[in-house]
Amino acid sequence: MYVLIESSKGELKEFLSSYNSLFVIFFVGSIITPFFLFKKRFFVQNRLKSFYSVVIIIILVLGLKLTGYIENNVYHNVVRGVYGYHQLQNNFKLNNSVKKGDIKLLKNNDVLVIVLGESTTRQHMQLYGYKRETTPFLNAFKDSLLVYSDVISSDVITTKSLPKMLTSLDCNLKEDNLQSSIINIFKVLGIKTYWLSNQRPIGYFDNRISKIASNTQYFKFFNHVDEVNTLSYDEVIIPEYERILHEKGKKVIFLHLIGTHFDYQNRYTKKYEKFGKLKQSEKQEIINHYDNAVLYNDFVVKSIMESLKNIKGKRALIYVSDHGENVYDEGDFFGRTETNLKKVMFDIPFLVWTSKDFELPDDFEYVPNRKFMADHLYESLGHLLGVKHKDMDFSKSIFSNTFKERKRIVVNGIDYDDVF
Numbered sequence: 185m186y187v188l189i190e191s192s193k194g195e196l197k198e199f200l201s202s203y204n205s206l207f208v209i210f211f212v213g214s215i216i217t218p219f220f221l222f223k224k225r226f227f228v229q230n231r232l233k234s235f236y237s238v239v240i241i242i243i244l245v246l247g248l249k250l251t252g253y254i255e256n257n258v259y260h261n262v263v264r265g266v267y268g269y270h271q272l273q274n275n276f277k278l279n280n281s282v283k284k285g286d287i288k289l290l291k292n293n294d295v296l297v298i299v300l301g302e303s304t305t306r307q308h309m310q311l312y313g314y315k316r317e318t319t320p321f322l323n324a325f326k327d328s329l330l331v332y333s334d335v336i337s338s339d340v341i342t343t344k345s346l347p348k349m350l351t352s353l354d355c356n357l358k359e360d361n362l363q364s365s366i367i368n369i370f371k372v373l374g375i376k377t378y379w380l381s382n383q384r385p386i387g388y389f390d391n392r393i394s395k396i397a398s399n400t401q402y403f404k405f406f407n408h409v410d411e412v413n414t415l416s417y418d419e420v421i422i423p424e425y426e427r428i429l430h431e432k433g434k435k436v437i438f439l440h441l442i443g444t445h446f447d448y449q450n451r452y453t454k455k456y457e458k459f460g461k462l463k464q465s466e467k468q469e470i471i472n473h474y475d476n477a478v479l480y481n482d483f484v485v486k487s488i489m490e491s492l493k494n495i496k497g498k499r500a501l502i503y504v505s506d507h508g509e510n511v512y513d514e515g516d517f518f519g520r521t522e523t524n525l526k527k528v529m530f531d532i533p534f535l536v537w538t539s540k541d542f543e544l545p546d547d548f549e550y551v552p553n554r555k556f557m558a559d560h561l562y563e564s565l566g567h568l569l570g571v572k573h574k575d576m577d578f579s580k581s582i583f584s585n586t587f588k589e590r591k592r593i594v595v596n597g598i599d600y601d602d603v604f
Contacts, residue, residue, distance in 0.1 A: 276347065276392055277361070278399065282368045282573070289373055291543040291570025294497030295429070296436045298504075298565065299488055300349075301481065302342065302383070302443030303520070305508030306333075306533040308478050316459065318478040321486035328537060332582065333552050335534035337507040338559040338594055340520040343392045345506045348559035350396055352575055355559050355593055366565050367399045369573050370436050378428050379403035380421045381440035393440070400438065402428075407442065415450055418442055418484040426491050436569070439488060443481055444509065446519060448473035452480030470518055474511045489537055499539040500568060504558060505532040522595050527604035530594060532558065534582070536568075543570060547578070549585035555601065556582045557592045 306312040310319040311326060312333065322329070338355050339345040347353055351363040367377050377400040385394045385405040397403050404424060407416040418441045428437060444451055448470065456479045460472025485503050492499050507529060511518045514526040534556070538544070545567055560580040566572055567581035579586045592600040 276395065277363065278351065278368070278395065279362045279364045280368060280399075282364060282372045284372050286574040287369060287373060288572045289570065290572060291545070292498070293500065293543050293569055294434055295492065295495070295499040296565070296569050297488065297492055297499075297501040298436070298438050299485060299501065300346065300438065300440045301485075301503060301505035301533065302441055303445045303507065303509045304443050304478065304481060304505040304533060305510075305513075305528050306505075306531050307508070307513060307528050308475060308511065309482075309533055311535075312533065316475055318475050319482040320479075321482045322535070325486070325489065325537070330536040330538075330550055331552060332534040332536075332554060332556065334554060335504070335532055335556045335558060335582070336530040336592060336594070336600055337505070337532050338557055340507045340522060340525065340529045340595060342506045345558065347392050347396065349504075349506070349561040352562055353559075354562075355557075364562075364573060364575055365396060365399055366562050367396065367436075367438075369566065369571060370569075371399070371401065373571060374434070375571075376431075376433055376435045377401050378435065378437045379440065380424055380428075380437070381405045382407045382416055382418050382421055382442045383440055384408050397438070397440070416442065417451075417453055418481070419487065422484075422487055422491065425488065429491060429495050441481070441484065443505065444474060444477040446509075448477045448511075451477035456480040456483065467512055471511055474509070474518075485535075492537075493539075497539070498542045500542050501537045502565070502568070503533065503535045504561065508532050525595060525598065527600075530600060530604070534558075544568075545570060545578075545581075545583060547585045548583050549587070550583075551587075554582055554587065555589055555592065556587075557590075557594075557600075 308314050308316075308318060309322075310317050311322045311331060317323075337345045338348050347363075348355065350367065351365045353361070353363045367379075370377050379397040379400040379402070381397065381404070383393075383405070384407050385397070406420045406424075409416065421439060421441075425437065425439060428435070442451065451473075457476055458479055459475045460469055464472070489501055492501055507520065508531045509518070509520060510526045510528045513528045515524065517524075520529050560582070563576050563578060563580040564582045566576050567578045567583050572578070578584045579588045581587060594600050
């Protein structure tokens with residue numbers, strides 16, 4: 185709903201056409217039309233009318249649910265979005281009154297790009313020691329990268345992890361507290377903010393991310409289909425990203441990828457079908473699809489990085505995933521669930537590239553194996569760019585020589601380092 189409210193007429197038209205479905209219209213019409221045509225002939229008694237009404241509702245709901253069209257049409261999503269908007273207003277509150285006097289600009293940098301991956305575990309990345317060559321491009325760049333090897337997500341669900349990464353909300357705060365968004369802090373300083381996403385913008389479970397995204401001065405969603413069925417590849421955002429890079433002025437660009445989200449075989453183009461060309465077991469084929477998705481993701485991140493390298497200015501890029509994924513690594517299943525947590529679901533990549541003239545913080549320190557949890561990315565982004573809000577504690581930043589280790593308490597109160 186936040187996206188709908190903030191969208192232009194043209195964007196709304198594109199959005200509605202993407203969610204609408206001729207099948208849904210036909211299906212609903214084929215059920216309802218006979219009722220109006222023959223109701224006088226067959227339904228004289230009120231009880232029969234009531235019974236038929238109940239049957240219609242049951243058939244509609246079951247039919248739409250079983251076909252999956254209940255998730256992919258504008259009627260369902262508007263209802264769900266309105267409900268989600270109401271719930272979100274009460275349960276997740278952003279501070280939209282950030283004062284310039286509460287912020288210090290410590291460095292004079294030009295561009296920061298934050299690439300937000302999806303469902304990508306570092307345990308399937310060659311860069312982190314995986315047996316397969318899934319990250320050849322990043323491996324070629326590794327001497328110019330800061331590669332952090334012990335970063336974890338706080339959650340295994342995007343709508344729980346990303347808000348903690350991009351706002352002052354962390355695992356120790358209640359969600360109904362007023363949160364500061366890193367986006368609003370950058371904006372107050374006159375830094376232009378952008379959000380390009382290859383994930384759909386609406387739905388009860390998406391609204392939290394959409395609310396954060398809609399605070400940017402420019403946002404665009406390239407995908408309006410649910411995450412499992414979409415065939416929108418992440419490279420779709422690159423032309424718009426490159427256009428933005430060449431705009432004048434200081435800027436922070438958020439790129440939200442579909443990454444390696446299930447259905448894995450829909451996450452990469454034919455060119456990156458490297459693993460599993462021969463028929464194998466169903467389990468191995470799923471692993472192959474995931475590894476191909478990681479390989480394609482490597483290409484996308486490389487392309488984003490190269491575009492940034494090709495412009496002038498003091499530039500930096502961070503790539504981090506929202507959470508990991510279990511693909512038969514621990515237990516005989518793939519995916520994520522809060523009821524059967526595995527280490528691989530939390531193990532995420534965290535990479536940084538900076539231009540040679542980028543002004544690093546005075547207290548910057550690179551510790552590759554630093555035990556860090558991504559709910560303090562908020563402080564780390566401000567610290568790296570040289571922006572400090574009064575509620576930021578830079579001892580929480582992964583980049584600070586004053587960094588203080590803490591217990592990494594994840595889902596269900598589990599101490600990650602003790603349990604895994």
